[in-house]
Every structure is written in structure tokens, then in C-alpha cells.
Amino acid sequence: MGRGKVELKRIENPTSRQVTFSKRRNGLLKKAFELSILCDAEVALIILSPSDKIYQFASHETIAMYRNQVGLPESNNSSFRQARTMEFGRNNETEELRRTIEHLEMRLKNLAGEELDMLGMQELKQLERQLKTGVERIRSQMGRVISENISLLKRKHKALQEENSRLQKRVSCFYKLL
Template sequence: MGRGKINISRIENKTTRQVTFAKRRAGLLKKTHELSVLCDAQIGLIIFSTNGKLYEFCSDPLSMENIIKKYQLATGTRIVEQNDTEQLHGEMRRIKSETHNLQLILQRYTGDDLTSLTLGELNELENVLEHSSHKVRTRKFEILQQQMENLQRKEQLLEQDNEQMFHLIKEHQAAAASYEQQQHMTKIEEVERMGMNNVNVNNVSVLDQFPFGGEEQPSSVLQLATLNPPPPPNFYPYRLLPTQPNLQDYTLN
């Protein structure tokens, strides 16, 4: 299928218009160079952009001035040379006139001076203002929509961060509780083990000092005290004096 026909009209979008200008300018300069080389043609190309920037092409070995002179000779036209002072005064008058017209237009847009306008001019001004207000509202709606989308994305990111922080806090609390419970159980086991060791040591030390052969062993210190009461204060063990005779000799006689 062939390409569709393009409507040749001014591009309203500034960015699209600038991109199209750059692409087509490069293509035009390329085609001009090819025509100059292939056909040995003398070509002078001058391009001014919307911003007033100059682009030009001139076939070698000529210059743009030579091309312009050839054009003047071929067409019989001539650039009128004027005095610099008159040219400056004329430029100043033109700038003043444009400035005055712009001030009047601004006053009409703000509604300050509408007495000199006719009905047709007022209708035209109304249409211009309505079109401008529509563009302003459209742009305002686009900006608000972009801000809403950005806020929604930020809200989603904050919710994700909040969920991650919540899970991290829960994991930290669970780990801390498990560690505290483990430490508590360890302390309880140590206390119980130390208590059992103390009881065993005390019982063994007391019972070792008081052995009972063939009898029931006392289970506590109180039972041991009742089984072996302390001797009376005036108790002295009996013994044989050296002056007494030997009892074995006495029994034999």
C-alpha cells in the first residue's frame, strides 16, 4: 500500500513543528547538494527558521554573494542602497508602531479599552479569549492529571514500604521474644541445677561424718541429732587406775 496524502498546513504543536523543520531542512540541504554535484548546477539556498536562525547552502566554488549578484543580473533587480540614518529612523518608526499595536491588543485582552472596538471586533476578541481559556483549562487538566498520577504512584510506594517495615518489625519482635524465652528457660535450668548440687553436697558431707553400719541411715540432720544426743557436761569415761590390781589375775586366784 502506498503512503497516504499529507495535508500541507502549519503544524500547531511547537515541538512537532521544530522536529519536522529539522528533518526536512536536512533532507532539503542533502538534495540541493546532490543536484549541485550531479548536474553541475549553481545553487544558492537560504533558510530562516521561526526563531530567525539562518541556514544557507552555496555550490562550490561560488559564494552566496556571487549567487545574489547573478540573480540580480538575470532578473534586472537591484537592491536600493539607503542612508544609514534614514534606515535607522525608519526602523525606529516601525518598532514604535508595532509596540503601540501590541499595547492596544494587550489592553483589549485585559478589557481596559474596548470603547473603540466595533461589534465584529468584539465578537472576534470573544472567540479568541474563549479559545485561549479552553486551551488554558485543557493544559490545567493535564497538569492536574499528571500530579494525581504522581501522587498515586507515591502512595503505592509508601504502602509497599510500610508493609515491608511492618513485616520487619514483626520478625524482630518474634526473634526478641524467642530469645528472651530461651534466656529465661536457661536461667531456670541453671538455678534448678545449682539447687540440686547444693542439696547433694550438704547431704553427702553430713552423712559421711556420721556413718551407721547395719542401721537405717538418717535422712536429715534432725534425725541424726536425735539418734546421737550430745554427752552430759560432767561425763568422763571410766578407766583403770595404775594402783588397782589386774582383774585377770584376781579372777585366776
């Protein structure tokens, strides 16, 4: 059973539209990749999402070959030249995650008191506030843990005292029997 013909019109539901975009984008990128491998074809594909993200795929030196064919001059500032070849459009996400990791690693170093010379006065004050808040939370948690440990030790102490008392009574009964 084949699929019915899809009516081509804008999808009004934003969630459905985004899901369809993601699925079809991945399918299109996959087909471009497959075409380049199976047919040894030079393929270039650029997709601009509604949120202005760029997804691209280019096999080998496709952009340079295109520029030569059309007669465009080679440019070092060309966005095509700066963009890396992306397989299935995942490198854009990877690059974003890499930047997030770098930012978090720098933040961690700052929280550890390292590489502070790159921070301005406002950032240093914000860092100080965050550290004070963190220290207060740590002290509060330590207080709770210590309090729980004290309660536990008191219960154990009471149980040991009762055990000691019980054993002393047994020993005194044993001595009376002798």
C-alpha cells in the first residue's frame, strides 16, 4: 500500500512544523550523503532553518569546484570557505555543544579561583556572590548532616547504655548464683 499524496502547504502547528522540518532535513542530508557516496558525485546542500540555524553538507571540494565552474573568484572571507563540511547537519550542534563545554569549563575554573584575570569587576562581584551563596548552602547542608549524625550517635549511645545495663544485670545474677 503506497502513501497518499501530501498536500504541500505550510504546517500551522509550530510543534508539528518543527518535527517535520527536523525529519525532512535529516532525510535530505542523508540522501545528499548517499548520492555523493553511491554515485561518486560532488554534492553541496545548504539548509537555513526558520530559527536561522545553518545545516550544510558538502562532499570533498564541491564549493571550490563550483566557484571555478561559475567563474567566481576564490575568497578567503567566503562563508563557504569558513564553513566546515557537515555530515547529516550534526556538526552545527556539535560546535554549539563544544562552545557550551568550553564555557562551563572556564566557569568551573573561575569557581576554583583560576583564570580570574579575564573577568571584569562586575563579573568578579557576581562570582563572589555565587561563591558566598554556595558556601552558605554547603554550611547549611553540613549542619543538617552533623545534626543527623549527632541524633544517630545519641540513639546508638542510648541503645549501648541499655545493652550495658542489661548485661550488668545478667552478670550480677550470675554472681548471685555462684
